[in-house]
Amino acid sequence: MDNTISKPQFSEKQKQFRVKYKDYTDKDMMIELLMSQSIQIEKLERNRSNTSKMVWFFIGIPIIIFAIAFLTGLLSAF
Template identity: 45%
Template sequence: MKNPTPLEKFVDNKKHWEEKHIQLAQLCQLRLIHEKLERNRSNTSTLVWWLIAIPIIAAILLFMSALGAISI
C-alpha cells in the first residue's frame, strides 16, 4: 500500500465535515501561513538593515572623516 498524499489525508480526515467547518480549517491554516510569512518579512527587513544599510552608513561616515568634512 502506498503512502497517501497530504491532500488525500486531508480529504479522508474531513470527509464527514460540513463545508463550513472545512472552510474554517482552511482559514486557520491560511492565517498560520500569513503569520509565518510576516515573521519572515520582518526578519528579512532586520537583516537588510544589519548587513547592507548600516555598513553603507558607516562607510560614508568614515569616508567623510577621512576627507576632514567631519570629525569623529
C-alpha cells in the first residue's frame, strides 16, 4: 500500500485562476472580492426589482381592477 500523498488535480478553470491571481497581494485580492460582491449585489437587486414588478403586473393590478369593477357595478350584469 502506497502512503504517499498525491497532488490535487486541478481543472483547467482552476489552473487559469491560479495563473491569473498568483502575483496578487492580499489587498488586491480583497479589492477583487469586493468588486465581485458588488456586481453580484447589483444583479440580485435587479432581479428583486423585476420580480416585484411581475408580482404587481400578474397579481396586484388584476385584483385592483376586479375590485373597482365590482364596486362600480360593471360586473352586476353577469
